[in-house]
Amino acid sequence: MSRDLRELLRLMAPYRWRYLGGVAALLLTDLLQLIIPQLLGRVADDLEAGRLDLAGIGRYAGWIAVTAVAIAGLRWVWRQLVFGSARRVEYDLRRRLFAHLQKLTPEFYHRHKTGDLMALATNDVQAVRSAAGEGVLMGADAILLSTATLVVMLTQVDWRLVLLGLSPLPLLALFALWFGRVMHERHRRVQEVFGDLSEVVQESAAGIRVVKAFAQEQAQIDRFTRENRRYQETYLRMARVHALIDPLINLLAGLGFFVILGYGSTLVLAGRVSLGDLVAFNSYLGMMVWPMLAFGFVINIIQRGTAAVRRLREVFQQAPTVADAPDAQPLPQVRGEIEVRDLTFRYRSDLPPALEGVSFHIRPGETLGIIGRTGSGKSTLANLLVRLWDPPQGTVFIDGKDICTVRLRDLRQAIAYVPQEAFLFSMTIAENIAFDAREHSLEEIRAAAALAQVDSDIMSFPRGYDTLLGERGVTLSGGQRQRVGIARALMRQAPILILDDCLSAVDAATEARLLQELKGIMAGRTTIIISHRVAAVAHADQILVLDQGRVVERGRHDELLERRGLYWQLYQLQQLEAAIAAEA
Amino acid sequence: MSQDFHQEEVLERPFDPRLMRRLLAYARPYWPMFLLSILLLVGVAAAELARPYLIKVAIDEHLRGWAQKDPAARQAATAAVWRLAFLLLGLQVAGFALGYGQSYLLQATSQRIIFQIRQDLFRHLQWLSLSFFDRNPVGRLVTRVTNDTEALNEMYTSVMVNLFRDLFTIVGILVVMVRMDLRLTLVSLAAAPLVALSGYLFERYSRQAWREVRARLSRINAFLAEHIHGMAVVQIFGREGREQEAFDRVNTDYLRASMRQLHIFAIFRPVVSFLSHLATALLVWYGGRAVLDAEIPLGTLVAFTSYIRSLFGPVEQLAEKFNILQQAMASSERIFSLMDEVPAVQDKPGAIEVGRLRGAVEFDHVWFAYEGENWVLKDVSFRVEPGQTVAFVGHTGAGKSSIMNLVARFYDVQRGAVRIDGIDVREMTQESLRRNLAVVLQDVFLFSGDIASNIRLGNTALDDEAVVAAARAVGADAFIQRLPGGYRAPVVERGATLSHGQRQLICFARALAFDPAILILDEATASIDSETERQIQEALKVLSRGRTTLIVAHRLSTIQHADRIFVLHKGQIRESGTHQELLAKKGIYYKLWQLQNAEVRTA
Known part of the structure; x- marks a missing residue:
């Protein structure tokens, strides 16, 4: 077993009992599902043989109904257990990732682009969840269902019929494997090109003044047309594969039915197989289609999951370059030299x-x-x-x-540090200023803001200090941002100030005023x-x-x-x- | 960037025949494709339906009283079932070919329609006036052109044709069923309304839940992206603990939403399969009695148990189609309302196609407001002679940039007139007017592509030499040559890899390459280092030579050599003259100058 797969299993380990319960429920569901065609076959046989009376029919119908209830209940159970666990695995992993990212230093963030890290936190975490959910489910289901169906078939139905009827089905697994890979690749391309297309619209709308000033409308339209066409072509490249799925599955499964109808009937006529067997097998065959496809899909899902685990591990293995030495000294009462x-x-x-x-x-x-x-x-x-x-x-x-x-x-x-770029977070202004591990009162916050010459700006917003910043809130001007950044640093009351x-x-003018104001603060501090x-x-x-x-x-x-x-x-x-x- | 923020809330809309007609109008040129697609579907459906039927025929006509004792009869029966088997195989192969062809044909047709809608939409967008772009955030427009149109794809592929398929399948199965036995048909259908209802409810709830999940996920992603960016701040302020708590909150929110979605699936899926099993039980109970009473043959009952499953699939999907239709209505309403937007600035019928202008700019008692009666310019009049360089100074909001917008006719004046070479700009075609202009904006805008394509823009008449010559003339050649790839160096992320001054110089080169009669320059407010500032001043000298140049100035030091300076205050021209004349006047300009000098002294 590969290291990545082991690691994937380790992520799932805390939920092992849920998984076990889920798989058990799944097993029961699969077994119960096999019962219905069998009941149907028996009804047919008994009717044909004239062995059935009214009460008997009622019994059969009752059994089918009871089985149906049990199946529905068990399905609910395994969905909750398996998929629910996968979502918890996702939660844990994402939490751990963020905790780790918080330990890493700028040196790491210089080497890794934000986009790559985001891809890790979205795509790769998602891929792990798929492996822990759909992967587990489909894998277990495919194994259970195909084994169970096979066993039941072999015990109930003539083996020659089974062997021949199933012979086209492994093709389904191969097809699913191929299909999953090709679709994944082509779908990714479609998304990329869709991004390019959006980019053209984005650019021409954002730059509309330039476009109009230089009478470039037609040139932009031509550019859009090219991208639009490229998108259409890329999409159809995907559609060419995608259109295969239903028809090809039908065809491959149809080959099985061909065998049953021809060869199976021949066996029936020869008296080697009962008509009931044939009817039952007709249903069983349909049941084998899904597990075969699932085998193919599951291989892809697990592969994507392990690849994601590998990429995530690379980040988890990064040790923070700046950390406390084992014998780190406390630094009490700094004078500021x-x-x-x-x-x-x-x-x-x-x-x-x-x-x-x-x-x-x-x-x-x-x-x-x-x-x-x-x-x-x-x-x-x-x-x-x-x-x-x-x-x-x-x-x-x-x-x-x-x-x-x-x-x-x-x-x-x-140290109260005011970095060059006043990075503010999407929270209220008050929370941004009191960006510290401690709690602060509004008076303290306002006092700091006043020193940083930004209090009156903030009070001019309708919601004052509760104004939300960022994408879903207000955008501050560059100068306001910097002054909020200064207020944030002043909250620290630290003996050393770095601007x-x-x-x-x-x-x-504002700068001069600000420096004048800050003089008072700087007086008692090393600056x-x-x-x-x-x-x-x-x-x-x-x-x-x-x-x-x-x-x-x-x-x-x-x-x-x-x-x-x-x-x-x-x-x-x-x-x-x-x-x-x-x-x- | 903030694309998600601009997602509108309304995602569904009741069926609207007016919108549907417009959607169908786009599909009309392709009606033969749709017809063909439907015909293919009929073939596919027939092939699908044939399978249980052929098995029924085999059982009832050839296998009944199986284990034939008579060898001749057995041989005949065997030959007959093999014939049926090959018929089945043939039908499956045909079904595959037809099914594949149909599915692809439909996608291809739908994509062509969407291609066309997108083209029309983007083209329309390009010709809308600036006032429209002032009102609509970029993210919203991007969503219109890309996502909203994409949302129609499902409409054209699933609804237009597959609705027929589902109906066709349902009707087909019903016909076959009824022909076999009416009462069994009614029994089989007993659960159908429940399936349709639960399908509809599921679609509703699951979409809601899904939307919720996506919203929460994008909050996680926004949180992450922000914190990756600002990690240094988090660490400097020792906030790791509290940020981890905040992250756990959004993460938990997401987990909850995700679990809710799981619940909906976990309830619905089993319910539908339960209903179909229940129908089977009913069928066995009722049909079994009928067989017992010899009212129907056994094969019929067996066939019915197969048909039941084929019947419930499409019934469930009808509910889904209904939802797709509602979404398509919402998307198309937004798309068409954008298409119905009328450009505020339009060419008059019979507008003049002007050639090369001399560049005499005249404002004649111009009143202008971006909206209503909020006058930005009040009764502004002035004249600029061809070849002159003039500057406009004043506070933010004094109306400087508006003057530039009116010269380029980005907006129309409410009263008075803007004339160039004595012709009202409203009498000219916009294109011929703007071919005489070049505008360099405060926020220099570079397109993705390379340096050369940014200087040339869409003007293919400019060869590489002309591009290099323009860059050299404004002093941009040196740094461009140093870039990896030189003039072919890719411009990424709006030129984020270039300095502000470099971007400005590229825009100067662009302006010079277009050799306009009138140059409009909105000076950058951002601080530029002194070295770059000198370069830009040099470039400006070259650029303004031999053409009318209008400058919106933020630094008085840069415009001392202008032929004339206009001082704008609250939408009116309060002073005008040369730098020296204005200083001598001791008015607003003098005060501005004093103030700026005072700042130099305090420094």
Whole structure:
């Protein structure tokens, strides 16, 4: 048994008793189903032989009715047990996947595209559920039903008749196997092309101004026509296979009936088989069609399930790259002294260093400004301080302790971090601001929002702090988002504040006001302001100018201007840039 | 993106003959196909029906009094049953060929119809005016053109023809049954209404449950996608525990919905099979007595037990068809209401096909509102001479972009007139007007394809050299050459891999390649680094040479060299003149300028 299949079974193991019960119910159902044709055959035989009276007929009819009730009840039971378990397996797996994803670091998310991870959480989890549900059911059913039918047939009906009548049926299994594969592939293609088609409509609607401005309507229509035609062709490629299913099943099963009618009748006429046998076999044969198809389908389902398990395992096997060391130290009462010693960092060993030989020292309560162009390594520094990536041992210290040796939770608790992209979640504004492990009162939340200059914006929404953000709610402007992001960080009351280029989307006037407001907060804290704007760092106690991962200049604002170096150049350029109209 | 959000609630609609007529009108050109399909179906159904019947004939006519003692009679009977067997085989093969042909023919026809509906819909959409696109989110339009049309597929394949098949099968079985025995037929039918009813109820409940499951699943997926994106934030704020709880909630919601759906299936499926078994029991009870009384032959009873199962299948499916029909009604209503949408801006009958314009733009007492009486422009008048560069400045909502929209005639003015070269834009065909324009928008828009196709757009007259020349002229050539693949480099996700400045330069190249008489530029508000800004200014100089250029400016520093600057305030032109003249006036422009300079100083 392959490793993937074993793993699949392990996922199902917690529900083994339900599965067993389900399969038992299934077995009973299948057996009972065999009884009905047999009863019908007996009725025929008894009637023919004149052995049956009115009461006898009533008895037969009664038995059929009782069997029918039992079948219906058992079917309900196995559906609940087997399919219900499969849905629980799906639930467990998805839960485990999310829990694991929460442990993985940005390094992992850089290597794996969101789309791929989503495919894992949807398609692959679904494939496991199918294997644990339909796969188990069809597999068990196919085995039980075909064995039982075969046994009953052989004991009741002449074996020659059985052998010949069944001979075309394995073709059904082969057909089902082939059909499942080809359809899966072609259906996937159809969905892809459908996606392309949607994309054309999406694009031409979103870009309608450009389309109209350049009088491109006809060109768009031509493009759509091409995709539309391609979709039609792809769809029909699938239809060509799909159209086979019913007719071919009928034909293959029909071959069996041909054998019964010809050869079976001959045997009856020769007196070797009873007419009742023939009638019963006629019904049994119909019952073999499904298990044969099921054999084919089930192989496909299990294969897809094990492939999914394999892909999921690859993710489950990823260990988080940033985690507490076994002997991690607590970090109580942080004063806020930060020291970086000769820090060189590469995202991957085959990449050039993102930071090279960076050193600085911030005393508690001081403000450090870091400025540089895009790609100069500013954000890397911030990422290392909160240990989204681990810096090399012995390079970054808080209150004299190497951050690699302290507890992750304590470290992050000590830092209020405002990331470059203010990522907000689809929840209310209040929940976004109080995005913390603790509970907060609305007053606290409003106070933080007021400091971040976003309280009045929020109060202008009809639902205020209960306004829902995201797809099903309100879309904030870039500047509002960033300010909510700042409020969120301020909620932490942490001794260290890191602002990672978080004001890029607010206009200069708001930025100036915000920094003015934040001064009060920064006074008692160690603050690192990262920006590409001179204005944002001008008042800092110490400014580092980063270029290509290296500190090229350092000092205070006026000192740096006097040096007429990169800082001064940036300042000159940005005076022009500062003229960007803040819509007055 | 937010496609699911725009899914309308109404998914079913009662039968509407008006909509049905329009749906059928699309099918009309294909009536021979449908007819052929129905004929094939008759063949298929006949072949299917023949099987139990042939077995009945074999039993009643040849196998009765089986184990023939007389060798001659036995031989004759054997030969006869073999003849029947081969007849059966022949019918099965024929049934296969006909069945396959029918099924494929139907799909092919249906896809052709849907192809046509989609074509018509998209074509119509392309010619609708901007005011329509302002009102309708993109996701909704995508759903119309793709999903709603696809929903009709089932209508054309299942309902149009298979309805005939089901009816035909039912009628066929009934005829055969009645011919054999009327009373047994009535007994067999006893459970049919129950089957139909439970089929109908099941369809209703299961669709509801299914919708619920899908809605919950898409919530899980949205949650996951969002958290994968924002995982760093979750971790920095130590929220893993609470997010796991939140995830468990949506996951549990989904499990519950999924279990509900399972319940519905687990009840319904057994019930239907139970009903058909019950009918069989009834038949045995009643038919057995009839056989006993020698009222019917045994073969008839046996045949009836087979027919019962063939009968209940189509009865159950009739209920399903009814539901498909209701859904098709809902989809087609949305499709046709979109098709009935009238473009707000239309070419007049006998509109002028203008050639190359000189580029004199005139606003003559223009009043304009996007809706009702919310005037965005109030009595605006100005003239721009051919070849001039003019700029419009003012607050957001002052009406700057609206002026651009009116020059391109994306909307029609309510009062007054917009004239180019002295001709009212409403007198020209839209196409010939816009062939004289090039527009560079704030949010630069790139289409999927490659760089060259984005510069060329659909203008096949532009060869590669012209494309490269345009790119070189605006200074885009250098970075394009550096891209892997150069001008053939694919543009993915609207050009997300390119910087904003690069995208802007590509749009400049596009505008230059079209060599318009009038260039309309809506300056980007997003901050661009100083280096790119310089490049863009250089490019703009090249671009505006020898043509009328209208700029919506957000940075006063970029328009100092304009021939004329118009200051818009609350929908009116309050000041106009050159940069120096306006500064000297010490009015709104002067204040704007002061403010921006003040910001430079605080920096």
